[in-house]
Amino acid sequence: MKIAIIGAGAIGGYVGVKLALAGEDVTFMVRGANLAAIRKNGMKLIMHDGTEHIAANVKASNNYAEIGPQDMVILALKAHQVEAVADELPKIFGPDTTVVTMQNGIPYWYFHKHGGPHEGCRVHSVDPSGLLVEKIPPQRVIGCVVYPASELVAPGVVRHIEGDRFPVGELDGTTSERVTRISEYFGKAGFKAPVLDNIRAEIWLKLWGNLTFNPISSLAHATLLDICQYPLSRELAASMMLEAQAVAHKLGIAFRVTLEKRIAGAEKVGKHKTSMLQDIEAGRAPEIDALVGSVVELGRLTQTPTPHIDTVYALVKLLAKTMEAEHGQLRLQPAI
Known part of the structure; x- marks a missing residue:
């Protein structure tokens, strides 16, 4: 199978190497x-156990026109980075090309084949101009939820931390x-990729933690363990999760774990810095709108109050705006 991986970062690199080692024709x-x-x-x-694998047979390109139509396109960029490549993607689409979306948060295609009063609505926070729906038609999309953790440690080098689960599902x-x-x-590449009959419910389950712990960690420069064990931040996280749960319920989503179990799961991860905090410390644009702004938007759409989420969203957006204006990064340093 001819597979194009859009982006060779932490997840794209991990997935691409494993698929290439399984014999697929992979282009980054x-x-x-x-x-x-x-x-x-x-x-x-x-790998997490220290074993090393090199996919020497993969191709790499920055010219979409030259690689030709692909059987599968794996979109492994962060949500706010997708618009920058949207115009190029149709160059690698054939009649039956499938696009597997691996973005965190509410995806641009969320209301395609959703049914009900919101069928066909655009999620403006992640697709403000409608470019993504136009250039990456939802009819091509297979939804995917990313559970593994990995990191890009050097150009062309990814370190896997843990996890191998990538649930997938048709939008209908x-x-x-x-x-x-x-x-x-x-599965042939070594991943667990069960086919789900409700990929949106799985998206919400992961988002439930991301929309709370990511921005709180960024604002407080705290790890998951810190947030969960400090009573005030644990209470804030729970309040945000309750608001998100109310939004999801109005969209027909039921959570298969309890709120307390979800928080306990984050606490067990330990002193881990969220991806948003890592971006803040490195001076990179954080992934805010897909994770937090989209839930604010869906709250308005469903007429569900989200005061705690709104407040945290405003603060982390301001932080990102200030960083961009100052061309800066923000990291706690030991006091002299």
Whole structure:
């Protein structure tokens, strides 16, 4: 199968190497140092147990027109980075190309084949201009929820931390031939990729933690353990999660775990810095709108109050705006 991985970061690199080692024809669409490194040395994966794998047979390109139509496109960028490549993606679409979306948060396609009064609505916080719906038609999309953790430690080098689960699903909940085939290819590569009949419920389950712990950690410069064990921040996280749960319920979503169990799960991860906090410390644009702004938007859409989420959203957006204006980063340093 010809597979294009859009982005060779922490998740794209991990998935791409494993698929290539399973015998698939993998091309990474990348730029800069990653492009040069992959062309020279292939893509390297360091597993959590220290074993190393090099996919030497992968291709790397920054020219969408030259690689031709693909059977599968894995969109492994962060949600706010997708718009920058949207115009290029149609160049690698054939009649039956499937796009597997691996973004955290509420996806741009959320209301496609959703049914009910909101069918076909656009999620403006993640697709403000409608470009994504136009250039990446939801009819091509298979939803995917990313559970593994990994990190890009050097150009062309990814370290896997933990996890191997990538649930997938058709947007209308059917078990189609194409989603079954994708599940099988992922399974052959060593991943657990069950086909779900409600991919949106799984998206909300992961988002439930991301929309709370990510911005709180960024504002407080605290780890998951810190947030969960400090009574005031634990209470804030729970309040935000209750508001999000109310929004989700109005959209027909039922959570398969309790709120306390979800918080306990985050606490067990320990002194882990969320991806948003890592971005703040590195001076990168944080992923805010897909994780938090989208829930604010869906709260308005469903007429559900979200005062705690609104407040945290305003603060973390201001932090990102200030960082951008000052070309800065923010990291706690030991006091002198």
